[in-house]
Amino acid sequence: MCVYTVPDVPILLTTFSLLYLLNVAEAILNFLLEAGRLGSLVLGIVYGPEVTSIVPENVLQTLLILGYIGLILLVFEAGLSTNIALLYDNSVSSILVGASGILLPITLSILVVHFGFGYDILPSFVAGASLSSTSLDTTLSLLKPEFRRTRPGIILLSAALFDDVVGLIIAAIMQTLSSNARGSVLWQDIVRPLLVSVAFSGSTYLLVWALQLLMKRMPDHWKRDIYRAETQLFLQAVFLAGFVAGAKYAGTSELFGAYLSGVLVGHIFHSPPETVQPSARSASIESVGESRVSLALGAPSAGIYTPHLTFDIFVQPILRYVLSPIFFASIGSALPIRTLGSVDGSSRVVWRGFVYALSMAGAKALTGFWLLIPPTFLTFQTICPPWRIRNRHRQSVPDPLEELLMSPIRSAILVGLAMIARGEIALIISQIAGPILTQVSQELYAIVIWAILLDTVIGAVGVGIVLRQNPKASG
Numbered sequence: 001m002c003v004y005t006v007p008d009v010p011i012l013l014t015t016f017s018l019l020y021l022l023n024v025a026e027a028i029l030n031f032l033l034e035a036g037r038l039g040s041l042v043l044g045i046v047y048g049p050e051v052t053s054i055v056p057e058n059v060l061q062t063l064l065i066l067g068y069i070g071l072i073l074l075v076f077e078a079g080l081s082t083n084i085a086l087l088y089d090n091s092v093s094s095i096l097v098g099a100s101g102i103l104l105p106i107t108l109s110i111l112v113v114h115f116g117f118g119y120d121i122l123p124s125f126v127a128g129a130s131l132s133s134t135s136l137d138t139t140l141s142l143l144k145p146e147f148r149r150t151r152p153g154i155i156l157l158s159a160a161l162f163d164d165v166v167g168l169i170i171a172a173i174m175q176t177l178s179s180n181a182r183g184s185v186l187w188q189d190i191v192r193p194l195l196v197s198v199a200f201s202g203s204t205y206l207l208v209w210a211l212q213l214l215m216k217r218m219p220d221h222w223k224r225d226i227y228r229a230e231t232q233l234f235l236q237a238v239f240l241a242g243f244v245a246g247a248k249y250a251g252t253s254e255l256f257g258a259y260l261s262g263v264l265v266g267h268i269f270h271s272p273p274e275t276v277q278p279s280a281r282s283a284s285i286e287s288v289g290e291s292r293v294s295l296a297l298g299a300p301s302a303g304i305y306t307p308h309l310t311f312d313i314f315v316q317p318i319l320r321y322v323l324s325p326i327f328f329a330s331i332g333s334a335l336p337i338r339t340l341g342s343v344d345g346s347s348r349v350v351w352r353g354f355v356y357a358l359s360m361a362g363a364k365a366l367t368g369f370w371l372l373i374p375p376t377f378l379t380f381q382t383i384c385p386p387w388r389i390r391n392r393h394r395q396s397v398p399d400p401l402e403e404l405l406m407s408p409i410r411s412a413i414l415v416g417l418a419m420i421a422r423g424e425i426a427l428i429i430s431q432i433a434g435p436i437l438t439q440v441s442q443e444l445y446a447i448v449i450w451a452i453l454l455d456t457v458i459g460a461v462g463v464g465i466v467l468r469q470n471p472k473a474s475g
Helices: 009-033 037-047 057-080 084-089 091-116 121-130 136-142 151-179 187-217 220-226 229-250 254-268 280-285 288-297 307-334 348-372 386-390 399-405 408-420 424-432 443-468
Strands: none
Touching: 009 037, 009 057, 009 307, 009 443, 037 307, 037 443, 057 151, 057 229, 057 254, 057 307, 057 424, 091 121, 091 151, 091 348, 091 408, 121 151, 121 424, 121 443, 151 187, 151 254, 151 348, 151 408, 151 424, 187 229, 187 254, 220 229, 229 254, 229 307, 254 307, 307 424, 348 408, 348 443, 408 443, 424 443
């Protein structure tokens, strides 16, 4: 039987100081380097077992669970914010940028780590795969919403999402490979997660189609109830939990399931039908504070809550100030910070980490080259897909706005720099792939951590410098 016991005062004060200082550290690092998430990461390192070890193990385990919930919500938010119509319009450029952002780091990693540092092919590939993702949270938080609707902003958003989705699939493959890290690697270990991910994506498309038919046949008063805040929260929780569990038990990454659930919810309930109007009851019970927030966030009318509005009002504050910082702190507490300076009595890990970080930064920066090609050569011409007809609130981008904000060369520089910053997916893949990266020693794992941390700083600072020269684009 579980007995309730009052926590000791030192544990209470230590945990309280950690939760409070997380946001302070993020504010300081955001002011200095425009990379606020590194603040939580650094604070997790300081409080973790590698430095002070002042947080008890049971508290760290609790923070790990809460932080992973925050990661799932971050990935769900990325799916919720995905605009399928805008992705379709710039699909060719986005795929080229995203695919090169995956292939170049992996190729260069094999050259540097295998031929330069002397590691085997598999660890070299895994190291590059860990550096193949892009930090949406670090880069796009610097951009104004208006700039995100321009061609470079849309390409940056969609390419980063492409890299992260592929990174989630790679994470599922790494989980299987890590379990066989000291044995033979079978082709099924790689093919099965890929096939399961494709099948899961296809099942999601069929579910979207079925739910859209169901929505069309619903009475108007049912549709009105769907766009109430509590109903939207319930639907998001149900779809998120179901997709996370389904993806995990099916054999792919639960984070990939979280992303697909966000895409599904955001696409089906993107905007209420024209026949749906707020009921007198919902309008009367809405508080003044919620009305102001609704107007500020672009609610269609009082009492009507879209998935994005519901998430921004009720979930985003908790995610931004509590769960997300806890996640990065939990990652920081698990990092082998002592090995970043010396491994097996040798400090060569430092210069190798810098060399690898610069090579990985250069690999991602080269992706901006595709923006130098005129858009007319990279336009996907085909029959108008159904979602472009249904999405009545889709906003087109006037060409004068795009030319006013960014020239082609500066757009290429911005996208290339923004793609450099790694984020939560890179840290997760490196953690999962730890058994492969540490087969010989801790050195390669430390080199990968060096690259993730340094590239996040390089990318964020570079984006900040470019945007300061274009104040209309910066957030």
